[in-house]
Amino acid sequence: MISQTVEYALRAVTHLAQQSPHAQTTEEIAEVTRVPRAYLSKVLQALVRGGVVHSQRGIGGGMTLTKSPAEVTILEVVNAVDPIQRIRTCPLGLASHGIHLCPLHTRLDSAMALVEDAFRNSTLAEVLAEPSRSTPLCEFPTVPTKLAT
Amino acid sequence: MISQTVEYALRAVTHLAQQSPHAQTTEEIAEVTRVPRAYLSKVLQALVRGGVVHSQRGIGGGMTLTKSPAEVTILEVVNAVDPIQRIRTCPLGLASHGIHLCPLHTRLDSAMALVEDAFRNSTLAEVLAEPSRSTPLCEFPTVPTKLAT
DNA sequence: TTTATACTGGATGTCAATATCCAATTTCGG
DNA sequence: CCGAAATTGGATATTGACATCCAGTATAAA
Numbered sequence: 001m002i003s004q005t006v007e008y009a010l011r012a013v014t015h016l017a018q019q020s021p022h023a024q025t026t027e028e029i030a031e032v033t034r035v036p037r038a039y040l041s042k043v044l045q046a047l048v049r050g051g052v053v054h055s056q057r058g059i060g061g062g063m064t065l066t067k068s069p070a071e072v073t074i075l076e077v078v079n080a081v082d083p084i085q086r087i088r089t090c091p092l093g094l095a096s097h098g099i100h101l102c103p104l105h106t107r108l109d110s111a112m113a114l115v116e117d118a119f120r121n122s123t124l125a126e127v128l129a130e131p132s133r134s135t136p137l138c139e140f141p142t143v144p145t146k147l148a149t
Numbered sequence: 150m151i152s153q154t155v156e157y158a159l160r161a162v163t164h165l166a167q168q169s170p171h172a173q174t175t176e177e178i179a180e181v182t183r184v185p186r187a188y189l190s191k192v193l194q195a196l197v198r199g200g201v202v203h204s205q206r207g208i209g210g211g212m213t214l215t216k217s218p219a220e221v222t223i224l225e226v227v228n229a230v231d232p233i234q235r236i237r238t239c240p241l242g243l244a245s246h247g248i249h250l251c252p253l254h255t256r257l258d259s260a261m262a263l264v265e266d267a268f269r270n271s272t273l274a275e276v277l278a279e280p281s282r283s284t285p286l287c288e289f290p291t292v293p294t295k296l297a298t
Numbered sequence: 299t300t301t302a303t304a305c306t307g308g309a310t311g312t313c314a315a316t317a318t319c320c321a322a323t324t325t326c327g328g
Numbered sequence: 329c330c331g332a333a334a335t336t337g338g339a340t341a342t343t344g345a346c347a348t349c350c351a352g353t354a355t356a357a358a
Contacts, residue, residue, distance in 0.1 A: 001233055002261070005346075007240060007257075010253060011253075027304085037348095042347085045305085048306095055305060056305085056355080057306085057353075057355050057356090058302090058303060058354060058356050059303045059356045060304090060355085061303075061354090061355070062305090085151070092182070101283070102283040103275075103277070103279040104159060104160075106279075107267070107271050107276065111263075111264045111267045112150055112151070114260070114263045114264065115264060118259065118260045118263060119260065130252040132249070134239075134250070136254075154315075175334080185317060187317065187318050187319070191317085193335090194337085204335060204336090206323075206324045206326090206334050207324060207326045207334060208332065208334075209325085209333080210333075210335075
């Protein structure tokens, strides 16, 4: 349902948000997010083309978010690499269904709309701010507990 | 997002529901639903294994729903051919996230849950009964007729 | 200006989803 | 029983998603 590429992209921008506004190299991101380095570079390229991420070559360069984490939605990230496929015309090519989908495809598209809305209403800042027992990408709790590992 | 296989499966069971309880051959379903015949037979096999569809060989045989259209949910059909992938453990394999997903993956899984719920609360009978300008799988508006069962 | 660093783009490889084909099997009706 | 109808299962393409590799290019710093 959620492609591997989307999963990778979200991990990458989450790390960029955590380190914002400091640039991170592809290599650094790959290690923290456990994404294959070579493939990650392709995913990041898509994010750059999508305007979500800025890239800077050369020493001291790397990747940064183009906006603050509070302004980047999950949906923007998803759309940059693997857009949600909404059903806009009848998949069977039935002319009479062209604009007004039949009940079946209306339901399927509604489900896609639910996902789109959920992603639209979620920002990277919210993901990082949410109190939780675990921190995104991080093996250990940010707030130390007396629980031994 | 929604795989081609799921789309095909839903078209097939929709047609079976429309013709319920009369058996339909793979060939008949393929024509109406515009699904490649050979591939459709594989999809139907999955539906049979999933208990959604019953198959009968030989002359006069074909495919029928195992239950009435009112009892078959979209989710059952989806689960039979390409189950919704819920996120149950941390995709990064972080031990500390094992059971309690981080906020990022919690959000992604919630979106999948939304889809699952939408599909669970939709039956084939509802899809067929819903007033609409177009009828599932049918090119022309259905003319209200007296049905003999 | 030189050099190390880091992204970019193209070529290529791998694998699962999609799709096709056919022989084998079951079943009904004559 | 026999033959036609219909599904089943296995073998085999084809395609796109995922992944790797490397030469080329841009950039900061010395």
